[in-house]
Amino acid sequence: MSHPSKENIGGVTRIKDIAEKAGVSTGTVDRVIHNRGKVSPQVRDRVLQVISELNYEPNVLARALVSRRNYRLAALIPDPGYDEYWEAPSKGVDEAQEQLRPYGVEVRKHLFDQNDVESFKAAAESLSDVGYNGIVVAPLFYRESLSYMRRWSQEGIPFNLFNTHIPDYKPLAYIGQDSYQSGLLAGKLMHFGSKGGGTCLIAHVDEDVPNSSHLIKKEQGFMDYFQEKGLSDFKTISIDLKGYGDEISFHKQLDVTFEKYPDILGFFVTNSRAYAIAAYLQKRALKNILLVGYDLLQKNIAYLNEGLIHFLINQNPKGQGFYGVQMMADHLLFNKQVEPIRYLPLDIITKENVQYYI
Amino acid sequence: MSHPSKENIGGVTRIKDIAEKAGVSTGTVDRVIHNRGKVSPQVRDRVLQVISELNYEPNVLARALVSRRNYRLAALIPDPGYDEYWEAPSKGVDEAQEQLRPYGVEVRKHLFDQNDVESFKAAAESLSDVGYNGIVVAPLFYRESLSYMRRWSQEGIPFNLFNTHIPDYKPLAYIGQDSYQSGLLAGKLMHFGSKGGGTCLIAHVDEDVPNSSHLIKKEQGFMDYFQEKGLSDFKTISIDLKGYGDEISFHKQLDVTFEKYPDILGFFVTNSRAYAIAAYLQKRALKNILLVGYDLLQKNIAYLNEGLIHFLINQNPKGQGFYGVQMMADHLLFNKQVEPIRYLPLDIITKENVQYYI
DNA sequence: TTGTACGCGTTATCAA
DNA sequence: TTGATAACGCGTACAA
Numbered sequence: 009m010s011h012p013s014k015e016n017i018g019g020v021t022r023i024k025d026i027a028e029k030a031g032v033s034t035g036t037v038d039r040v041i042h043n044r045g046k047v048s049p050q051v052r053d054r055v056l057q058v059i060s061e062l063n064y065e066p067n068v069l070a071r072a073l074v075s076r077r078n079y080r081l082a083a084l085i086p087d088p089g090y091d092e093y094w095e096a097p098s099k100g101v102d103e104a105q106e107q108l109r110p111y112g113v114e115v116r117k118h119l120f121d122q123n124d125v126e127s128f129k130a131a132a133e134s135l136s137d138v139g140y141n142g143i144v145v146a147p148l149f150y151r152e153s154l155s156y157m158r159r160w161s162q163e164g165i166p167f168n169l170f171n172t173h174i175p176d177y178k179p180l181a182y183i184g185q186d187s188y189q190s191g192l193l194a195g196k197l198m199h200f201g202s203k204g205g206g207t208c209l210i211a212h213v214d215e216d217v218p219n220s221s222h223l224i225k226k227e228q229g230f231m232d233y234f235q236e237k238g239l240s241d242f243k244t245i246s247i248d249l250k251g252y253g254d255e256i257s258f259h260k261q262l263d264v265t266f267e268k269y270p271d272i273l274g275f276f277v278t279n280s281r282a283y284a285i286a287a288y289l290q291k292r293a294l295k296n297i298l299l300v301g302y303d304l305l306q307k308n309i310a311y312l313n314e315g316l317i318h319f320l321i322n323q324n325p326k327g328q329g330f331y332g333v334q335m336m337a338d339h340l341l342f343n344k345q346v347e348p349i350r351y352l353p354l355d356i357i358t359k360e361n362v363q364y365y366i
Numbered sequence: 367m368s369h370p371s372k373e374n375i376g377g378v379t380r381i382k383d384i385a386e387k388a389g390v391s392t393g394t395v396d397r398v399i400h401n402r403g404k405v406s407p408q409v410r411d412r413v414l415q416v417i418s419e420l421n422y423e424p425n426v427l428a429r430a431l432v433s434r435r436n437y438r439l440a441a442l443i444p445d446p447g448y449d450e451y452w453e454a455p456s457k458g459v460d461e462a463q464e465q466l467r468p469y470g471v472e473v474r475k476h477l478f479d480q481n482d483v484e485s486f487k488a489a490a491e492s493l494s495d496v497g498y499n500g501i502v503v504a505p506l507f508y509r510e511s512l513s514y515m516r517r518w519s520q521e522g523i524p525f526n527l528f529n530t531h532i533p534d535y536k537p538l539a540y541i542g543q544d545s546y547q548s549g550l551l552a553g554k555l556m557h558f559g560s561k562g563g564g565t566c567l568i569a570h571v572d573e574d575v576p577n578s579s580h581l582i583k584k585e586q587g588f589m590d591y592f593q594e595k596g597l598s599d600f601k602t603i604s605i606d607l608k609g610y611g612d613e614i615s616f617h618k619q620l621d622v623t624f625e626k627y628p629d630i631l632g633f634f635v636t637n638s639r640a641y642a643i644a645a646y647l648q649k650r651a652l653k654n655i656l657l658v659g660y661d662l663l664q665k666n667i668a669y670l671n672e673g674l675i676h677f678l679i680n681q682n683p684k685g686q687g688f689y690g691v692q693m694m695a696d697h698l699l700f701n702k703q704v705e706p707i708r709y710l711p712l713d714i715i716t717k718e719n720v721q722y723y724i
Numbered sequence: 725t726t727g728t729a730c731g732c733g734t735t736a737t738c739a740a
Numbered sequence: 741t742t743g744a745t746a747a748c749g750c751g752t753a754c755a756a
Contacts, residue, residue: 022733022734023733034735038736039742045741048741067431067468067732067733069430070732071733072748073431073748073749074733074735110426110427189718192718193719196718204561233718354719355711355713356716356719360550361547361713363547364709364712381750390726391727393728393751424749425749428751429749431750432731432749433751434731
């Protein structure tokens with residue numbers, strides 16, 4: 009046992025300790041650790057042996073400090089200016105960026121208008137010049153997203169998906185919600201709050217349902233809840249409502265719906281526009297209609313507090329942005345194995361606990 | 367404008383940049399930053415000026431790397447061996463410790479038996495010799511906790527409280543649940559799931575209620591929900607049940623209760639023992655009794671999945687441990703201002719979303 | 725009161 | 741195939 013120069017204080021083993029014990033220099037140890045070759049097999053084995061003996065863990069701080077490498081990440085997400093919903097994911101991205109800055113991570117946001125395919129294409133196109141090391145994207149437009157995902161795959165740029173899952177070209181990870189399960193949950197809440205049977209309306213407000221797989225999954229989950237429980241006195245009907253911006257015509261559609269189904273028990277709104285239905289119920293002074301929707305938009309929260317919306321299902325949108333970036337960093341910087349699918353909790357929000365989620 | 371030696375690459379300002387611009391040495395800048403004195407006022411002002419101009423942010427990594435300081439934290443929490451509930455906070459502490467280890471943080475757990483005041487005192491006593499830099503404690507025993515908190519205050523050791531709030535000797539922060547609000551929430555769930563009025567039982571299972579302020583707050587919140595809404599056909603009755611371990615006597619108590627209140631609508635169990643009531647309901651084949659409780663214990667989850675427990679309110683116990691440690695580190699290491707009260711979300715758990723919380 | 729120089733653990737370069 | 745050494749940004753002991 010020789011104790012030359014500096015002692016290993018604190019019990020954490022360093023490269024230096026390994027080098028010493030293996031009778032080589034730190035350079036050699038480094039080459040072994042990073043498989044850079046140029047090490048004789050015997051020495052290599054000896055070093056590996058010592059490494060596992062001392063169960064060495066590299067010091068992330070020192071590593072990040074010395075590697076002047078910069079990682080440029082792109083966040084391809086809808087512009088919060090067009091839809092309040094996207095403020096939260098955007099904030100999540102910012103927070104992750106903040107936390108990872110000391111590690112040389114820089115995230116640039118490329119925003120698009122979620123109602124304009126062309127703006128998505130333009131934003132996606134603009135990524136190519138920069139040479140990003142990783143991409144985090146909310147692939148709202150299925151077909152267009154596909155083609156860019158193929159391109160990124162070919163270029164070898166890893167990308168994370170969130171909000172909408174498109175598994176075709178394997179993303180590094182999907183972060184988001186289990187749409188089907190959230191439908192089931194909505195069914196449960198509706199059932200739990202009902203005094204008896206009736207018609208449950210699944211309302212798609214201003215959506216292109218056939219092209220939105222997640223809406224279909226939500227619907228399916230909701231229907232299956234009642235089916236699996238054999239609740240035959242509950243009917244589930246899917247309706248499309250268009251143009252919620254024009255109150256008069258929108259309310260007219262709902263009037264017609266109420267005439268058609270006199271025993272309406274409640275609405276399950278499959279996107280964040282529950283407030284549009286709530287406004288109608290308020291105007292027509294309809295009581296005892298259950299209303300379950302998604303997302304903590306200010307308007308939704310207002311109606312939640314007034315008691316017109318009973319439950320909102322929350323998908324932790326901020327977390328989606330945050331983990332989208334963080335998991336990319338885990339992959340690029342820290343060589344961590346990332347889970348291919350990370351479902352975020354389906355939070356049940358009501359008037360009495362909403363304050364803790366905003 | 368002179369550009370000697372190294373250029374500032376990447377746009378992040380370093381101490382060296384400040385020194386250069388202010389025409390002093392890095393040592394002086396360092397003394398200014400850390401208020402070590404021994405700097406002439408003029409120079410000090412000039413340096414501060416430059417710092418704010420360049421809005422300098424210290425590099426946490428380099429700082430942690432160079433400061434060989436070790437921070438010893440103590441976690442004074444109940445032994446998970448006696449109560450499964452405490453596994454989660456314990457894990458949270460471990461995770462925070464793991465994350466902060468590169469920064470020289472070491473957390474030592476001092477466990478006590480939550481049913482034995484003496485073991486708490488012994489554990490708390492054992493902290494004193496070590497000389498901890500910070501303490502994270504779940505102060506289950508009010509009076510005894512008070513005396514230790516006073517001692518720590520006098521010794522100048524910062525401490526964080528979680529699970530139970532005792533504001534008398536100002537803790538650095540309280541992390542946990544808003545008991546009153548969780549009672550309100552339980553009331554809402556019970557009301558929402560009821561088909562009509564009846565008696566709601568607030569069940570304290572094996573608890574010393576008078577000495578547990580958080581139980582009283584839960585009860586109060588639950589009662590206030592019905593009171594504030596003017597729901598006069600709902601009666602709320604508080605009952606104490608003892609000895610859930612002895613099934614026969616425990617079930618007998620419940621038999622008596624059901625005789626006394628024939629119109630029982632449901633139970634609100636104020637601690638994590640909802641499973642004890644669920645077992646009774648199952649044995650007696652009682653249907654349509656609502657059951658709302660706390661905490662994701664395995665037994666609770668099992669009954670949740672069987673449909674006997676309808677909702678569990680979750681206080682993110684892992685988060686309590688995690689943030690308890692993290693906020694202490696924010697205070698000690700990173701000089702961050704920590705919020706004095708951090709309420710964790712009141713998660714509503716049901717069969718359909720429980721999978722995302724475990 | 726101020727400046728210089730070394731070290732923290734890791735990586736990368738260069739000479740041997 | 742190896743080893744010595746200079747960085748990375750910051751803190752600090754010590755010299756001036």
